[in-house]
Amino acid sequence: MKALHDFVKKFEPDHSNKLAHTTYDAFYTFLFQPDTVTKGGVHITDGMDLKRLMVHVVLALQLLYVFGTWNIGHQHFVALGQYNGFLEGFHLKIIYGLIQILPIFVVTHVVGLGIEFIYAARKGHSVEEGFLVSGALIPLIMPPDIPLVWLAVSIIFAVVLGKEAFGGTGMNIWNVALLARVFIFFAYPTTISGDEVWVAGIVKEGTEFYGATYGWAHGFFDWIFSGLGWSTFGEGGMAVADGWTGATPLGLAAKGGWDAVTQYYTESQIFWGNIPGSIGESSAPLIIIGMIFLMVTRIADYRVIVGGLIGFMVGALMLNAIAPPVLTDDTPGIFQFMAIHPLRQMIMGSFLFAITFMATDPVSSADTPTGKWIYGFLIAFIGIIIRVLNPAYPEGWMLSILLMNTFAPLIDHYVYQANVKRRVKRTAAMAKQRDELITKRIENPEIVSPSNV
Amino acid sequence: MKSFQRPAGLLSLLMLAAITLQSQADVGGSNLVFYGITALALLIFFFMIVSVADNFMVIESKAKGIDTDETNMGLFPRLSDLFSAKKADYLENEHVVTLKKGYDIPLEGEPAGSVDDTLNVTRFAVNPPDYYGLMPIPKMEVEVGDAVKAGDVIFFDKKLNRIKFAAPVSGEVIAINRGLKRSIAEVVILADKEQTSRKYDLPAADASRADLVDFLLDSGAWPVFRQRPYNVVADPDVVPRDIFVSTFSTAPLAADLKLSIAGREEEFQTGIDVLNRLTDGLVYLGLDGREPAPTAFSAVANAEKRYFRGAHPAGNVGVQIHHIHPAGPGENTVWTVDVNGVLLLGELFKNGRYSTERVIALSGAPLSQPRHVRTHAGANLGELLQDDSLTDNVRILSGDVLTGTQKGSEGFLEFYRSQVTVLEEGNEAEIFGWLLPLKPRASISPTIPTLSKFEATTNTHGEKRAFVVNNDYEQVMPMDIYTQQLMKSIMVNDFESMEGLGIYELVEEDVALAEFACVSKQPLQQILREGLNTMREQG
Secondary structure, eight states: HHHHHHHHTTOOTTTTTTHHHHHHHHHHHHEEEEEBOSSSSSEEESSHHHHHHHHHHHHHHHHHHHHHHHHHHHHHHHHHTTOSSTTHHHHHHHHHHHOOOOOOHHHHHHHHHHHHHHHHHHTOOOTTTHHHHHHHHHTTOOOOOOHHHHHHHHHHHIIIIITTTTTTTTTHHHHHHHHHHHHHHHHHHHHHHHSGSSSSEEEHHHHHHHHOOHHOOOHHHHHHOOOOOOOOOOOOOOBBBBOOOOOOOOOOOOOHHHHHHHHHHHHHHHHHOOSSSSSSSOOHHHHHHHHHHHHHSSSOHHHHHHHHHHHHHHHHHHHHHHHHHSOOOOSSSHHHHHHHHHHHHHHHHTTHIIIIITTTOEEEEEEEEEEHHHHHHHHHHHHHHHHHHHOOOOOOHHHHHHHHHHHHHHHHHHHHHHHHHHHHHHHHHHHHHHHHHHHHTTTOOOSSOOOOO | GGGGGEEEEHHHHHHHHHHHHHHHHOOOTTHHHHHHHHHHHHHHHHHHHHHHHHHHHHHHHHHHHHOOOOOOOSSSSHHHHHHHHOGGGGGGTSSEEEEEOOOOOSOOOOSSEEEEEOOOOEEEOOGGSSSSSSSOEEEOOTTTTTTTTOOOOEEEEESSSEEEOOSSOOOEEEEEEGGGGGEEEEEEEEEOSSSBBBBOOOOOOOOOHHHHHHHHHHHHHGGGGEETTEEEEETOOOOOSSSEEEOOOOOOTOOOOHHHHHTHHHHHHHHHHHHHHOOOOOOEEEEETSSSSSOOGOOOOSSSSEESSSSSSTHHHHHHHHSOOOOOOOGGOOEOHHHHHHHHHHHHHHHHHOOOOOOEEHHHHOOOOOOEEEEEEEEBHHHHHHTTTOOEEEEEEEEEETTOOEETTTOOOOOOOOOOEEOOOOOOOEEEESSOOOOOOOOSSTSSSOOBBBBBOOBBBSSOOOOSSSSSHHOOOOOSSSSHHHHHHHHHHHHHHHHHGGGGOOOHHHOOOOOOOOTTOOHHHHHHHHHHHHHHOOO
């Protein structure tokens, strides 16, 4: 190990080239925990540092990456009416998913980390770890067919204006990953909305959907698979299965409530997540595993998550109460949507993903324990209202989280003010207790004090 | 929130949700999952009924007055009973404060429980930098070569010139070492074999407070009083509201203060009586509530005793003050005295001599024999550790691993410390150390399990970052103070916030554990000291 360390140290560039040195330093501190020792202050420190904190969020996302990769392929083939079973054409689904997700992942990291490195070199500090998590989150919240140029532009926007402009990791007001998503959403509204974007490799001509033709990468794997005697991708370009619309459960729910959803999807399908959607948001059980992992390891604060779950239930039950008691076919879609049971609302869309991985970001969330309860509750409460009541787009988490990011300092401010007042009150109450004790003591002649000399 | 002590409330919520979901579900009876959920719901339902009945029983028993001693009358144990250690019987009628937050770092090298009286240390020093609030260059009263007795004045501050600082031992002044900018760092005394003390005319038992203060100032014993806020040597013109003494230390590898007063109980009592004469208010004694049986401190009279149960920093006097009656500027100024300070006062008033004798801990994993030794204030560290041949790659601290000062083997023990800690330096890179911590390290995070005691090193375990703080501070700060916000308001010099958020209640040692736990490796103690200095200049 010593030899390896010395070997790596040989490549250390001098400080004249800032970018080279920053880059080297980033990789060196990734490979090794540096040999720096404490100076002044505490002499031993906790083993937890920012890198370790961040990497645990990335770990919690790994199952979602695996599932998301498979689900991209699965949804694609289901749309084309092929390989409807979970394990049918498994190799094709995985490869198809990888071909979609790898470029997204690589572009995210090259662009995002590139900006981080340049800024770190310019400002003369070491590369901060914030983008470890943002970079892992961004691919999961993008539609699988996202054009890479848009992705790059949105990341530049999010990292430069959302983070570096405020001073880097730890200083940003808004969640960086969500800024990237919201940029895509508002900058390319016509193409990001609609039903067909949530399934990869489907093109729309007029009102008809077709599978896109496969590229050279698919051809390469076809060559391998045919050699192995396995099924292959083929040419592509075939028509989609009869009756396929690509609509997400939420899109259906917004129009016709739960009845409309169940025409296309079953409850368990929505729960397990083999439905169209953003890459990583769909599987409730895997997200719940990640949620429990983050809460147990205390990487994420349970207050935000539990507060969010409560807020969601309250908001959804409130909407249930507003909805008419008996639904008929003539009931407007919005009332049908309102009437959906809270737990069903919860497994549709990306609430669980958002509250677990987005809302708990320690930088942009509220700082105080009380504030975190309020913050989590309001995110979910406002989010469900945006989801159901906004006519344009049946989902609200990115908007409600960014809104609450904005208001988190305000929540904290009032918590601090309450603390200031509480402490003053407490001191006053204790002064009263002290007076009583002193009266008692003066009656005790055994104690010599200035007052009874 | 008392009803949440029992889990029935949460369970009933869950059950309601499950039942309403099932009522909407159109699943057939053949569905295994459906049966499973129904069975679970039924179980929860019955549990809820029993649990509600149980709650009623508890409430009723309280209302009827059957439950006089607050024991649990219910069928199920309370969650808090299951997970917290039982309170000892002798604490039944005492004031006990239980602190849930905090962390005991499980370090190897704890000092053994007996006192070694044989260690021979020849050099002692008075270190002016030990005392906060002085001018950097004090006025010296002695020169190299002078013979001094224990209690003789060595120097005094140019501004607070009534406070005299005394020699801890009798002997010959052999060196006056200077530090930065010609400030005086150490006044070294070579101790005599036979210790002699300066003679004192003790004030009468009914002497006025002013006379007593004058005597204490002149005697050299005054520096044992430290003043909160700011933790500076007490101002003689200020009458403290109360005086606080913590009789136990929870710091990592700290000395067992029970050993300090073994055989000196009367001196301790005399010291406490002296403290009573110095304040119109109360003398509070903070005691360790985790002790299984009453200690010698429990027998001390004429003081308000408060027991504290909890992990470090429960033994910090600052934490105790916070829970007893918070300190503040002006009329809320309080004094703190440590156990050795009380013993010094006791010796002075009972036996008429100046004695800084104290039991200190020599601890740390690199030592062959971590133990307690009897010595005097300001002992030379190298001589204290003479029985061990230490490598160059160790760090010798006066104090504990959280707040101590780094000294070489030529350094001297600081006045207010009763502990020397030796630590291995952590100047070795560790491959993927942040990801796969193979070498043991302490952490409050469950992702790094610390199963047994371990040898700590001084590695920083990460680099300094901007505050990205989840909930680490609040896990280790048993005070109603928002540490992170306070630190930020110090950094931007926001006086109003600093005051409101409680800077007056804190000194470095109180935030040391938060600094240890900080993910962003922020120097909280240094930030706090800067804040305190600014406040002091402004005030």
